[in-house]
Amino acid sequence: DTAVSQTPKYLVTQMGNDKSIKCEQNLGHDTMYWYKQDSKKFLKIMFSYNNKELIINETVPNRFSPKSPDKAHLNLHINSLELGDSAVYFCASSLKETQYFGPGTRLLVL
Amino acid sequence: AQSVTQPDIHITVSEGASLELRCNYSYGATPYLFWYVQSPGQGLQLLLKYFSGDTLVQGIKGFEAEFKRSQSSFNLRKPSVHWSDAAEYFCAVLIQGAQKLVFGQGTRLTINP
Numbered sequence: 659d660t661a662v663s664q665t666p667k668y669l670v671t672q673m674g675n676d677k678s679i680k681c682e683q684n685l686g687h688d689t690m691y692w693y694k695q696d697s698k699k700f701l702k703i704m705f706s707y708n709n710k711e712l713i714i715n716e717t718v719p720n721r722f723s724p725k726s727p728d729k730a731h732l733n734l735h736i737n738s739l740e741l742g743d744s745a746v747y748f749c750a751s752s753l754k755e756t757q758y759f760g761p762g763t764r765l766l767v768l
Numbered sequence: 769a770q771s772v773t774q775p776d777i778h779i780t781v782s783e784g785a786s787l788e789l790r791c792n793y794s795y796g797a798t799p800y801l802f803w804y805v806q807s808p809g810q811g812l813q814l815l816l817k818y819f820s821g822d823t824l825v826q827g828i829k830g831f832e833a834e835f836k837r838s839q840s841s842f843n844l845r846k847p848s849v850h851w852s853d854a855a856e857y858f859c860a861v862l863i864q865g866a867q868k869l870v871f872g873q874g875t876r877l878t879i880n881p
Contacts, residue, residue: 689867699806699856701871714868748812755800755819755862757869759812 661685662760664749670766671739678735679763681749689713690732691757692724695746704747707732739767770795772859774872782880783851789844789875791859800862801842802869803833807855815857818842829853854879 662683671677683690691714692704706714710726721737736743744767749760773792781787793799800819804812816827823835833844842859859872 691868693869699874699876701812701858701860701869701874703868706868714866716868750812752867755864755867756802756814756817758814759804761811 662749662751662758664747664760664763666763667761668764668766670768672768673739673741675739676735676737677739677765678733679747679749679765681732681734681760683730683749683751683758683760685751685753685758687751687753687758688729689752690726690729691750691752692732692734693748693750693759695748695762697745701748705732705734741767743767770861770863770870772861772870772872774857774859774875776875777873778876778878780878780880781849784848787844787846787849787853787877789857789859789877791842791844791872792840793842793859793861794840795861795863797864799842800864801833801835802860802862803827803831803842803844804858804860805829805855806858806874812858815844849877849879851879851881853877 665680689708691706695701704718705724707726723735726732746762748762750757771794802817803815818825818835856874858874860869
């Protein structure tokens with residue numbers, strides 16, 4: 659009965675590859691988010707979607723493309739991975755003001 | 769600009785001692801404030817939140833926080849820490865309208881036995 663789930667939990671890949679991270683929420687929320695946590699633990703929003711529509715795009719490189727097939731899912735596709743993309747990526751969802759986070763996906767680009 | 773500052777990067781306390789983690793915010797309107805905890809290798813768990821009303825809010829795991837508008841602060845407290853409280857703690861403010869959270873830098877809490 660996990661509220662916000664992400665797959666995979668760990669992702670190790672080579673520079674230049676393309677990878678996707680999936681997020682699903684079973685809370686009935688209509689807004690979903692992607693946050694990036696860097697090596698210094700700093701958290702910053704990347705994207706948000708409300709009812710499958712993009713609301714926030716925080717000057718993220720266009721190698722990152724979110725996709726929301728329905729309001730319970732928000733996936734993140736990353737093209738041409740770079741070393742600097744190594745981070746923990748958190749998905750979150752909300753109905754009103756409170757955001758609930760998934761367990762994170764730890765991405766390591768070699 | 770909206771921002772959150774957590775002045776203490778790392779705090780060490782003894783098990784059973786009291787704890788206070790500091791958080792200062794900069795926000796033009798009435799802030800919606802949150803504390804989240806991140807245990808090692810885990811996701812972010814919501815501890816408590818303040819939107820309005822009573823300025824002392826209670827959360828899970830015995831934590832509380834006090835909103836002080838005059839000091840632009842929202843400090844987290846616990847009267848007696850347990851070894852399982854060792855984690856990273858994040859204070860955040862919600863940018864209303866944009867519905868995005870702006871986080872502080874985090875405070876790492878270490879518990880001495």
